[in-house]
Amino acid sequence: MNIHLHLHFKFKVMRARNLDKQKTVKENAIAMIGQGGLENFSINKLAKISKVSVATIYIYYKDKDDLIFQLTTEQGAELADLILKDFSPDMSFEAGLRQQWINRYHQMMHKRDSVLFMVQVKSSSYYRDFLKVLMNKIKQQLNQFLENAINRQEIDRIPLEVYWSIAHAPLYSLIKFHYEEIDLEGKPYQLDESVMWQTFDLVVRALKKNHP
Structure with a gap:
């Protein structure tokens, strides 16, 4: 496979995965705040529920x-x-x-x-x-x-x-x-x-x- 095509395909796959992760983070954050309130919401809890690292959330x-x-x-x-x-x-x-x-x-x-x-x-x-x-x-x-x-x-x-x-x-x-x-x-x-x-x-x- 042409190296440029390979890199382009790999980038698209990674980008799709990142968008999926961010969508999951958003949906979980909305549900957590709706059910538990703003005062009980934290990035650490969100990361755990979303099964991503805290660092990943701070990318977004x-x-x-x-x-x-x-x-x-x-x-x-x-x-x-x-x-x-x-x-x-x-x-x-x-x-x-x-x-x-x-x-x-x-x-x-x-x-x-x-x-x-x-x-x-x-x-x-x-x-x-x-x-x-x-x-x-x-x-x-x-x-x-x-x-x-x-x-x-x-x-x-x-x-x-x-x-x-x-x-x-x-x-x-x-x-x-x-x-x-x-x-x-x-x-x-x-x-x-x-x-x-x-x-x-x-x-x-x-x-x-x-x-x-």
Whole structure:
């Protein structure tokens, strides 16, 4: 084999292995922080669980702070892309909000480690970094969506915090019950889509003008 081709192939294999290692490190770090909190997280514990050396982790990240910062900003970018999937600011209010619920529901049901990670980060200084990345990617489209709905006389203009509390907080409350697997009476609970859409209809009635 030509020496140059051999070296090129060897480099590609090593690079693929390194990317796999880094992916494992990231996934384990997100799960560890989500389950145990930031205060119990350490590079040594991460290395042990990931079956790599501490030195390997320091190839990818300067220190623990850099690791958490990068994970937080990556999660912000990933969530932004998911929120905007199949969404357009030109949608009707009900259709656009429905797509938002679909996207957020799938994220919270299928990326539990990421959701729990962000719950832990929310009470830390890293949360501002997360919000900065997230809002930079979604703010313009979501604001335009709301402005279009207001201009079409579909909804009233209300403070953003009030809108979010009505439009999205009910979904997050249902997901919380689902995660905890227990309802208000202490009985086993599992969220299904029929309950979610029943809740969605109530949300739309609360926000839309002249809703039938």
